[in-house]
Amino acid sequence: MELVICKIVVLVSLVCGLCWAQGLQPSTNGGCVINTCSYARDTRAMDCESRQLVCVPSNTLYKSSDSIKLGQNTITRIKQNSFSGYTRLTQLDISNNLISVLDPLAFHTVSSLQTLLINFNQITQIGATAFSSLRKLIVLQLQGNIINSIHQNAFNDLVGIRELNLAGNRLTNLPDGVFAAMSAMQMLFLQENQLVLSANSQFLRGLRGLQDIDLDGNRFSAIPRLDDLSRLTALDMTDSHVTIISNNTFQNTATLRDVVLSGNIISTIEPLAFNGLGNAVELDLSNNAIADIPFGALSPLRNLETLLLQSNLMTVLRSEHFVHLASLRTLNIEGNQIKRLPLMASLHSLTLLNAKANLLETFDQETLSSLPRMNKLQLTGNRLQCDCRLKALQQWYITSGPAHHPHEIPQCSAAQPVALRGRRITTLSQGDFVCETPTIQSVVRQVHKTAGSSLQLSCIANGFPDPQITWMAPGGFVYTFGPSNRIMVTENGELLFKTIENRDQGEYTCIGINPAGRASATITLRVTPIRNPPNPPKNPPAVPPKPPAVLTTTQPPNVLPNNVTTLPAGAHPVTANPGTNGRTEIVTVVTEKSQTVSDTVKEITEIDLGSNRNHSNADQDKDSKSTESGPFLGSDLTPSSTQSSLARNDGNDVASVCFIGYTLGGLLVAMLCTCLLTMACVIALFIAWRKGLLPSQMKTVNEQKARLVNMICRRESVGEECPTAL
Numbered sequence: 001m002e003l004v005i006c007k008i009v010v011l012v013s014l015v016c017g018l019c020w021a022q023g024l025q026p027s028t029n030g031g032c033v034i035n036t037c038s039y040a041r042d043t044r045a046m047d048c049e050s051r052q053l054v055c056v057p058s059n060t061l062y063k064s065s066d067s068i069k070l071g072q073n074t075i076t077r078i079k080q081n082s083f084s085g086y087t088r089l090t091q092l093d094i095s096n097n098l099i100s101v102l103d104p105l106a107f108h109t110v111s112s113l114q115t116l117l118i119n120f121n122q123i124t125q126i127g128a129t130a131f132s133s134l135r136k137l138i139v140l141q142l143q144g145n146i147i148n149s150i151h152q153n154a155f156n157d158l159v160g161i162r163e164l165n166l167a168g169n170r171l172t173n174l175p176d177g178v179f180a181a182m183s184a185m186q187m188l189f190l191q192e193n194q195l196v197l198s199a200n201s202q203f204l205r206g207l208r209g210l211q212d213i214d215l216d217g218n219r220f221s222a223i224p225r226l227d228d229l230s231r232l233t234a235l236d237m238t239d240s241h242v243t244i245i246s247n248n249t250f251q252n253t254a255t256l257r258d259v260v261l262s263g264n265i266i267s268t269i270e271p272l273a274f275n276g277l278g279n280a281v282e283l284d285l286s287n288n289a290i291a292d293i294p295f296g297a298l299s300p301l302r303n304l305e306t307l308l309l310q311s312n313l314m315t316v317l318r319s320e321h322f323v324h325l326a327s328l329r330t331l332n333i334e335g336n337q338i339k340r341l342p343l344m345a346s347l348h349s350l351t352l353l354n355a356k357a358n359l360l361e362t363f364d365q366e367t368l369s370s371l372p373r374m375n376k377l378q379l380t381g382n383r384l385q386c387d388c389r390l391k392a393l394q395q396w397y398i399t400s401g402p403a404h405h406p407h408e409i410p411q412c413s414a415a416q417p418v419a420l421r422g423r424r425i426t427t428l429s430q431g432d433f434v435c436e437t438p439t440i441q442s443v444v445r446q447v448h449k450t451a452g453s454s455l456q457l458s459c460i461a462n463g464f465p466d467p468q469i470t471w472m473a474p475g476g477f478v479y480t481f482g483p484s485n486r487i488m489v490t491e492n493g494e495l496l497f498k499t500i501e502n503r504d505q506g507e508y509t510c511i512g513i514n515p516a517g518r519a520s521a522t523i524t525l526r527v528t529p530i531r532n533p534p535n536p537p538k539n540p541p542a543v544p545p546k547p548p549a550v551l552t553t554t555q556p557p558n559v560l561p562n563n564v565t566t567l568p569a570g571a572h573p574v575t576a577n578p579g580t581n582g583r584t585e586i587v588t589v590v591t592e593k594s595q596t597v598s599d600t601v602k603e604i605t606e607i608d609l610g611s612n613r614n615h616s617n618a619d620q621d622k623d624s625k626s627t628e629s630g631p632f633l634g635s636d637l638t639p640s641s642t643q644s645s646l647a648r649n650d651g652n653d654v655a656s657v658c659f660i661g662y663t664l665g666g667l668l669v670a671m672l673c674t675c676l677l678t679m680a681c682v683i684a685l686f687i688a689w690r691k692g693l694l695p696s697q698m699k700t701v702n703e704q705k706a707r708l709v710n711m712i713c714r715r716e717s718v719g720e721e722c723p724t725a726l
């Protein structure tokens with residue numbers, strides 16, 4: 001009998017416990033009666049936060065409340081009738097529960113709801129009717145759930161909504177037009193999801209009232225269609241994998257003020273990318289992979305005040321970029337690879353220019369005076385060369401000094417002049433900023449070539465700073481460093497003919513210019529017309545064996561098929577008179593094919609090394625690899641310095657591969673040896689063990705024997721003396 005009662009009691013309490021755990025307490029309408037919430041009669045606000053609730057209270061009194069806080073409980077599910085009777089409810093907070101399911105029509109009984117907060121639960125899906133009949137809802141927050149799908153019609157009834165927060169979920173995709181009914185929505189938060197864009201994705205369709213959208217931390221590859229967002233003022237797409245800004249992305253968003261596209265991988269900006277951004281005040285393109293901005297792309301940004309371009313891959317800025325940015329106050333181009341700043345005459349309003357950590361070698365007086373309002377200029381971390389061009393900059397820093405911390409004053413950081421390296425420019429005197437007039441040094445006056453072949457005419461100009469080289473062709477046409485054409489000037493100042501034509505014959509004048517002056521020299525090109533072969537021989541048929549000697553740029557190319565005259569042995573090339581501004585007499589050098597390194601060449605090597613350190617060093621390396629041609633006059637295209645450095649790297653790679661191969665072999669042998677040794681050792685130990693030769697073994701064997709003897713002794717011979725040890 002007692003047993004039966006006991007069983008029943010246990011069973012009942014078990015069931016009760018389970019019921020409790022399941023939230024199946026005595027309930028009416030799916031809710032439960034609770035007496036622990038605090039209810040403020042005057043404000044009709046019920047506070048049930050952190051009451052360990054597993055269900056929505058169903059007390060009649062509470063049902064007359066206007067607002068109810070149910071946060072930090074353990075409610076797992078909102079059922080169809082969970083809120084039945086809560087007819088007055090306008091504010092509902094059920095954040096920080098364990099809700100994983102919103103039943104269909106979960107809130108249909110609370111249709112006067114205005115604020116619904118369901119943040120930080122475990123909801124995975126939003127069904128078609130979860131929010132139906134919430135036509136008065138203004139704020140809906142679903143942040144920090146694990147929502148991965150939203151039904152296309154889920155928000156159809158939310159016509160009055162102003163703010164929707166879906167941040168921090170697991171959305172990868174949103175159906176087209178999912179927000180289409182929410183034309184009153186002003187703020188939409190979709191950050192920290194995993195949204196990707198299908199082609200022409202239209203999930204933002206219909207959001208005509210949207211002012212602020214946060215899309216950062218997603219996986220978009222482009223900016224979604226913003227066509228209907230004609231009231232948008234702020235767009236944040238930080239860290240969203242965007243690669244391109246396409247034409248007319250913003251054409252219908254004329255109200256946009258802040259556009260933040262930082263931390264993407266934007267490499268392409270199409271020419272009409274910013275069309276329509278006439279009211280934008282801030283454009284943040286920092287931390288992308290932008291190497292260039294097309295001309296005119298920035299011109300719609302007439303009201304832009306802040307342009308952030310730091311940490312990109314820009315190498316060139318041009319005046320044209322800024323033509324219409326008359327309102328710009330802050331320009332940040334820190335951490336790019338810009339070598340030179342252009343005139344920025346249209347930036348009347350610029351007050352702050354941050355150009356730190358670029359490759360700027362100088363800062364022209366013209367650029368400086370084109371920026372009348374500038375009061376802060378950050379130039380540290382560049383390669384400023386303290387020559388006469390920097391005088392104006394120094395003056396500028398001295399006069400506008402107080403605005404700058406001493407650490408913000410740039411230093412002389414170029415290799416030359418050595419004596420000034422590391423000095424802050426404001427600590428120098430005007431006399432320290434020196435330039436030297438160019439001089440031209442060349443050894444070739446005449447070149448004969450066959451039409452159809454290629455040719456590289458070299459012109460080495462000394463001076464400080466390094467002179468800019470331009471070439472004047474026979475017809476008076478001037479070639480400067482620039483785009484790749486049949487005839488072009490390379491970065492090193494060589495004039496490159498990809499294929500020579502008959503009409504190229506004539507005198508070519510190379511002109512070296514730097515701020516201290518100019519110098520020039522003339523080379524005559526004779527072109528032999530092609531006769532029989534329609535295709536010019538690309539490679540000269542007879543290439544003599546390459547001499548092993550290390551040759552330099554100025555080495556007369558001894559593999560050329562061209563005929564040039566040789567200097568008498570021991571003669572030195574004559575360099576241009578220093579300081580002359582006119583033409584320079586040049587001695588002609590002819591090299592026979594078979595000629596090896598001569599004194600002349602050595603002499604030239606030294607001169608060249610002194611005059612044009614960086615290039616000549618690079619070329620020296622190149623020539624030590626291949627002596628096919630020198631830059632002075634090459635029969636074929638000289639491998640460009642990048643190519644040659646690649647070739648050099650290849651060599652290194654081969655070497656390192658060899659090295660790795662070698663060490664791998666060594667490693668294998670070592671491992672094999674170790675294995676063999678270990679095996680031998682194990683075998684030896686085994687044998688030793690078998691024979692009982694191990695010291696520890698001997699000890700234990702002895703002990704065992706002793707113990708055995710003792711035992712036998714005690715059992716058998718009582719009274720007799722036992723041997724204490726063996």
Ligand SMILES: *[C@@H]1O[C@H](CO)[C@@H](O)[C@H](O)[C@H]1NC(C)=O
Nearest residue numbers: 246247248269270271272273
């Ligand atoms: C963007 O516009 C420019 C200028 O009109 C045009 O050249 C370019 O082809 C356009 N790009 C695309 C993808 O349509």
Ligand SMILES: *[C@@H]1O[C@H](CO)[C@@H](O)[C@H](O)[C@H]1NC(C)=O
Nearest residue numbers: 448450528560561562563564
């Ligand atoms: C070089 O000169 C020699 C002798 O003057 C001549 O026979 C030869 O054809 C010339 N070679 C070229 C490529 O002009």
Ligand SMILES: *[C@@H]1O[C@H](CO)[C@@H](O)[C@H](O)[C@H]1NC(C)=O
Nearest residue numbers: 383414415416466613614615
């Ligand atoms: C020459 O090369 C060195 C290292 O390669 C570099 O630091 C220096 O700035 C270069 N000088 C010039 C004038 O380009």
